[in-house]
Structure formats: C-alpha cells, structure tokens
Amino acid sequence: MDNTKKLGLIIGSLRKDSINRMVAEYIVSQLPENIEVEEIEIAQLPLYNQDYDKQTIESYDQVRQKIKEVDTVLIVTPEHNRTLPAALKNVIDIASRPHGDSAWSGKKVAVVTASPGTYGGRECGLDVRKSMQALSAKVMIAPEVYLSHASDSIEDGKVSNEKTQQYLTKFADALVQFIEE
Ligand SMILES: Cc1cc2nc3c(=O)[nH]c(=O)nc-3n(C[C@H](O)[C@H](O)[C@H](O)COP(=O)(O)O)c2cc1C
Incomplete structure (x- = not known):
C-alpha cells in the first residue's frame, strides 16, 4: 500500500539567511520518509489583484495547483509589524480565489512562527490561523509554536540548541499525526 503523503512548505521569509527557513529545515529533518516535502515558492508571485481572477496568470495557477495537490501545508514564518509578512498574505489571497475555487478549503494547515524577539511572532501565528479558519482550512490546533x-538557537545556519531541537521535534511528531489523520 502506498502511504506517501505530500507536505507543501511555505516559508514566509524571502531572506537568504532566514531563521524561519532554518527552523523549517530542522522540522523537515524530523519527518519520516513517507512524507514528501515540496517547497511552495512565494517570492515570484505578483501582488494579488482581483481583476486577475478573469485572466490566466501562470504563476497563480501553479501555486493554486500545488496547494490543491498536497495533503497538508506547513507555514513557517516570521512576523512583520505584528502580523503576516506581505509575501505570505499574498499567497494566501491568491490561493483563496477565484471565489468558490479556493485551494485552502478543507486543506490541512499547520503554522509555526519564529522570531529573534521575545514574543516569537505569536501575533502573526494567530492571524494566519484566523485567516485559515475563515477559509475553512483544517488548522492544526496543538502544539502551538511561536x-x-x-536566533539564540542557531549556529552555522542550523538549529543547534538541544532544548529547541526537542521542542521542534515534539511539534514534528504532532505534525506527522496530523498529516496521517
Ligand atoms: C518589516 C519588518 C517588521 C518586523 N516586525 C516584527 C514583529 O512585529 N515582531 C517580531 O517578532 N519581529 C519583527 N521583525 C523582526 C523579524 O522577526 C526578524 O527580522 C526575523 O529574523 C525575520 O525572520 P527571518 O530570519 O526568517 O527572515 C520585523 C522585521 C522586519 C524586516
């Protein structure tokens, strides 16, 4: 029996040395082999405009299709000004349209935020959850990771702090359960 599951990964940061990308890489390293991970790229997407719903935009079609194809989407993102980075909001909007054909409807979605700051990007994490609930996605409830x-847990481009590794491994284990449900 084929027990392969597809996980789409969205990184909310466009930055080359993104901490969130490092956090995502650690989580992905903890997943079993039957979970195929594919990054859903968001940097190249033109800013959403409702007029485009009547047109064919190739990059929009591709990203919508990718989200539809995967079993689960994992979003790992920084917080910008206490909410979502613009590029992340953009892909959420793009994939929510055209009206009646949202790629998010019924999609399993898990959210992680990371920040060098004290609050861990929590406001952003909560705002992503709010949008996803409004879009009828199935949001992974626990554990919440903000x-x-x-940055204190990173060394040479990797999550090196043992406690943080354990924390993220616990999340990865719960994510596997969520994907398999
Ligand atoms: C425009 C902008 C706004 C930011 N706002 C917040 C914020 O509201 N909360 C926070 O914790 N960090 C904020 N930061 C700091 C980011 O958390 C930090 O730059 C982080 O490293 C970005 O994630 P990345 O390393 O994955 O790119 C902001 C950074 C930028 C560039």
Missing part, C-alpha cells in the same frame, strides 16, 4: 529568541 519560537522566541530563535
């Missing part, structure tokens, strides 16, 4: 002081 990783604060995240």
Whole structure:
C-alpha cells in the first residue's frame, strides 16, 4: 500500500539567511520518509489583484495547483509589524480565489512562527490561523509554536540548541499525526 503523503512548505521569509527557513529545515529533518516535502515558492508571485481572477496568470495557477495537490501545508514564518509578512498574505489571497475555487478549503494547515524577539511572532501565528479558519482550512490546533529568541538557537545556519531541537521535534511528531489523520 502506498502511504506517501505530500507536505507543501511555505516559508514566509524571502531572506537568504532566514531563521524561519532554518527552523523549517530542522522540522523537515524530523519527518519520516513517507512524507514528501515540496517547497511552495512565494517570492515570484505578483501582488494579488482581483481583476486577475478573469485572466490566466501562470504563476497563480501553479501555486493554486500545488496547494490543491498536497495533503497538508506547513507555514513557517516570521512576523512583520505584528502580523503576516506581505509575501505570505499574498499567497494566501491568491490561493483563496477565484471565489468558490479556493485551494485552502478543507486543506490541512499547520503554522509555526519564529522570531529573534521575545514574543516569537505569536501575533502573526494567530492571524494566519484566523485567516485559515475563515477559509475553512483544517488548522492544526496543538502544539502551538511561536519560537522566541530563535536566533539564540542557531549556529552555522542550523538549529543547534538541544532544548529547541526537542521542542521542534515534539511539534514534528504532532505534525506527522496530523498529516496521517
Ligand atoms: C518589516 C519588518 C517588521 C518586523 N516586525 C516584527 C514583529 O512585529 N515582531 C517580531 O517578532 N519581529 C519583527 N521583525 C523582526 C523579524 O522577526 C526578524 O527580522 C526575523 O529574523 C525575520 O525572520 P527571518 O530570519 O526568517 O527572515 C520585523 C522585521 C522586519 C524586516
């Protein structure tokens, strides 16, 4: 029996040395082999405009299709000005349209935020959850991960702090259960 599951990964940061990308890489390293991970790229997407619903935009079609194809989407993202980074909001909007054909409807979605700051990007994490609930996605409830002081856990481009590794492994285990449900 084929027990392969597809996980789409969205990184909310466009930055080359993104902490969130490092956190995502650690989580992905903890997943079993039957979970195929594919990054859903968001940097190249033109800013959403409702007029485009009547047109064919190739990059929009591709990203909508990718989200539809995967079993679960994992979003790992920083917080910008106490809410979502613009590029992340953009892909959420793009994939929510055209009206009646949202890629988010019924989609399993898990959210992780990480920040060098004290609050771990929590406001952003909560706002992503709010949008996803409004879009009828199935949001992974627990554990909630808003990783604060995240830069302190990174060395040579990797999550190196043992406690943070354990924390993220616990999340990865719960994510596997969520994907398999
Ligand atoms: C425009 C902008 C707004 C930011 N706002 C917040 C914020 O509201 N909360 C927070 O914890 N960090 C904020 N930061 C700091 C980011 O958390 C930090 O730059 C982080 O490293 C970005 O994630 P990345 O390393 O994955 O790119 C902001 C950074 C930028 C560039």
